[in-house]
Amino acid sequence: MKNKWLYILFGLLIMFSSCIKDEAPNAEADIVSCSLPKDILAYSTINVGMEFNKNINAYPIYISVKPGTDITALAPEFELTPGATIEPASGSVHDFTNPVRYVVTSEDGMWHRTYSVDISILTPANIPTSFTFEKADTVGKYHILYEESDGNKVTWGSGNSGFSLAMSTAKPYEYPTVLSKDGMDGNCVKMVTRNTGNLGSLVGMPIASGNLFLGNFDVLNAMSKPLEATKFGVPFDKKPLVLTGYYKYKSGSKFLEDGNYTDKKDEFSIYAIMYELPENGKLLDGSLQTRNFEDESMIALALLESSEEKDEWTKFEIPFDYNRYGKYIDNDKLAAGKYYFSIVFASSKEGALFKGAEGSTLMVDNVELIYE
Numbered sequence: 234m235k236n237k238w239l240y241i242l243f244g245l246l247i248m249f250s251s252c253i254k255d256e257a258p259n260a261e262a263d264i265v266s267c268s269l270p271k272d273i274l275a276y277s278t279i280n281v282g283m284e285f286n287k288n289i290n291a292y293p294i295y296i297s298v299k300p301g302t303d304i305t306a307l308a309p310e311f312e313l314t315p316g317a318t319i320e321p322a323s324g325s326v327h328d329f330t331n332p333v334r335y336v337v338t339s340e341d342g343m344w345h346r347t348y349s350v351d352i353s354i355l356t357p358a359n360i361p362t363s364f365t366f367e368k369a370d371t372v373g374k375y376h377i378l379y380e381e382s383d384g385n386k387v388t389w390g391s392g393n394s395g396f397s398l399a400m401s402t403a404k405p406y407e408y409p410t411v412l413s414k415d416g417m418d419g420n421c422v423k424m425v426t427r428n429t430g431n432l433g434s435l436v437g438m439p440i441a442s443g444n445l446f447l448g449n450f451d452v453l454n455a456m457s458k459p460l461e462a463t464k465f466g467v468p469f470d471k472k473p474l475v476l477t478g479y480y481k482y483k484s485g486s487k488f489l490e491d492g493n494y495t496d497k498k499d500e501f502s503i504y505a506i507m508y509e510l511p512e513n514g515k516l517l518d519g520s521l522q523t524r525n526f527e528d529e530s531m532i533a534l535a536l537l538e539s540s541e542e543k544d545e546w547t548k549f550e551i552p553f554d555y556n557r558y559g560k561y562i563d564n565d566k567l568a569a570g571k572y573y574f575s576i577v578f579a580s581s582k583e584g585a586l587f588k589g590a591e592g593s594t595l596m597v598d599n600v601e602l603i604y605e
Contacts, residue, residue, distance in 0.1 A: 261314035262339040262346040267294055268310050273302045275355040276464055276516060281348075282452035283394060286372045291334060291349035293372065295388070297449075300356045300468075300570060304329040309350060316340025357470030357570050360387055360447075364478075364576075364600040366422040369412040374405050376412045378422060378445065387467065389422075390448045395455035395462060396441045399433040409443035409580070413596065417479060417546050421598035424580040426485060426499070426589045440489055440591055442584020446577040448516065460585055463519035465506065466573030471604040472562045473553050473574060476505045476535045478600035479546045482580075485590025490583075499590035500540035502579040503549060503597070507533040509566065510573050517575075519585040532560050532572065540582065546598065576600065 267279045275297035286293050298304065311323040319337050327333045329352035337346045361382030369376040375393035379386055391410040397403070405411065413423035424443025433439050436456060447467050454462040480503065488497040508517055508530040517528060526534050535551040555561065566572060578597050581589025 260339050260341050260344055262317050262337040262344045263314045264292075264294070264311050264319070264335075264337060264346075264348055265314060266312040267296070267350070268312075269296065269298070269307065271514065273298045274514070275299050275468065276449055276514075278449075278451045278453075278464065280394075280449060280451055280453070284372050284374070284397065286349075286370065288370060289332070289349050291347040294348055294350045296350065296352045297355035298352060300354055302354060304352050304354060307352060311335070313337060314339070355468060357468045360467050360469055360574070362471070362602040362604060365419070366412065366416065366598060366600075367420045371405060374403065375408040376405060376410065378410070378412060387447070388449075390446050390450045390463065392441060392444050392450055392455070392463065394450055394452040395459070396427065396429065398452070398455060399429040399438070399441075400427070409441045410445055415596065416598045418599075421596055422578070424578060424595045424597075426581045426584060426591055426593040428591050438587045439492070440581070440584070440587055440589050442579050442581035442589055442593075443595065444577070444579040444584065445597075447575040459587075460519040460523070463585070464516040465518060465521065465575040465577065466508065466510070466516045467575065468510075468570040469507070469572055469574035470567050470570060472567070473505065473507055473533065473535070473602055473604050475553065475603040476551045476576065476600070477549065477603065478503075479548050479598050481544065481546060481594075481596040482540070482542050483544070483592075483594045484542055485592035485594075488588070488590045490588045499593045500582040501593070501595040502540075502577065502582040502584075503537040503551070505535040505551070505553070505574070505576045505602075506531065507553065507562075507572060507574050510571055516573065522577075522582075523585060531558050532562065533558065576602075 264281050267281050283293050305328045306326050308324050308326045317337050332349045332351040335348045361380045369378045378389040393408045393410050409427045410424050413421050426442045429441050448465040451462045482501050484499040487494045488499050533553040533555045535553045537549050537551050580593045580595040
């Protein structure tokens with residue numbers, strides 16, 4: 234009988250100790266989100282999901298702010314993984330004339346992650362009008378293409394960071410958008426529609442079109458709201474007239490649509506847009522083409538109608554159509570940076586809907602914007 238009560242007491246002690254035992258400290262050391270006052274942001278979202286950049290030995294966070302913003306005294310606020318801490322402190326004021334480095338430490342104190350927050354003023358005057366696709370940074374395992382003009386650097390957006398979620402072991406040249414040495418007289422951009430493997434198929438995103446656009450990609454929406462992940466546009470203070478450049482294109486052999494292969498021929502997409510930024514600051518996104526480019530903010534569209542396969546470099550010349558929307562450019566708004574502009578390339582025209590042919594390849598080089 235005595236042993237029986239000892240067993241009961243021992244069991245109760247075990248149960249009690251398990252109830253009051255502390256949960257293991259969190260080993261994650263991530264920035265989940267970053268925020269600044271919305272009225273100073275050039276884009277409505279801040280991408281904190283970029284991969285490690287060996288060149289800066291940190292995880293980069295690039296933030297573009299509107300003209301007139303004093304970047305010498307900004308206080309970004311961060312949401313961290315549970316229990317993690319950050320140094321310098323979230324909400325502390327810093328001079329962002331140069332990038333500021335933050336170190337996040339996990340709750341258990343065993344893990345650290347360094348972030349580099351780079352804040353720049355995005356002004357219309359900083360946007361180049363000639364694009365040669367000669368340079369790219371390698372972030373993690375993929376390329377981020379950029380253009381430099383008069384000392385200013387403008388980064389192209391692409392869906393590479395979204396592709397990395399499904400194909401984390403892919404090598405740089407296996408990503409949908411890459412810098413290629415096979416340009417007309419140097420490098421060019423090469424976009425290839427890729428298979429996204431088992432994970433992509435599982436979530437209904439079996440292919441990823443190669444794409445490139447002026448704007449930014451919100452990787453946090455890549456899985457849940459893929460059409461909204463592509464944010465088109467940069468502030469622009471000129472009236473675009475004609476978009477010119479050169480391309481090559483080869484369609485993939487099997488068009489995938491709604492989980493089935495069809496006889497449909499894949500097509501590429503090249504277009505440019507000019508629109509007035511709404512009061513809420515929301516940029517146009519990947520849903521625009523699915524809506525036949527209809528949006529109340531649209532001012533003009535330059536759309537390449539032909540999608541012919543070409544083995545040799547072929548020139549395109551696309552005028553901007555202002556009559557389509559019955560609108561005109563207001564010079565005061567133009568000078569104030571109220572208009573946004575983007576150029577968009579894609580190896581599969583319906584890639585935003587995850588329809589296309591694996592292997593479809595679009596190469597583009599020497600693009601120039603003629604403006605008034």
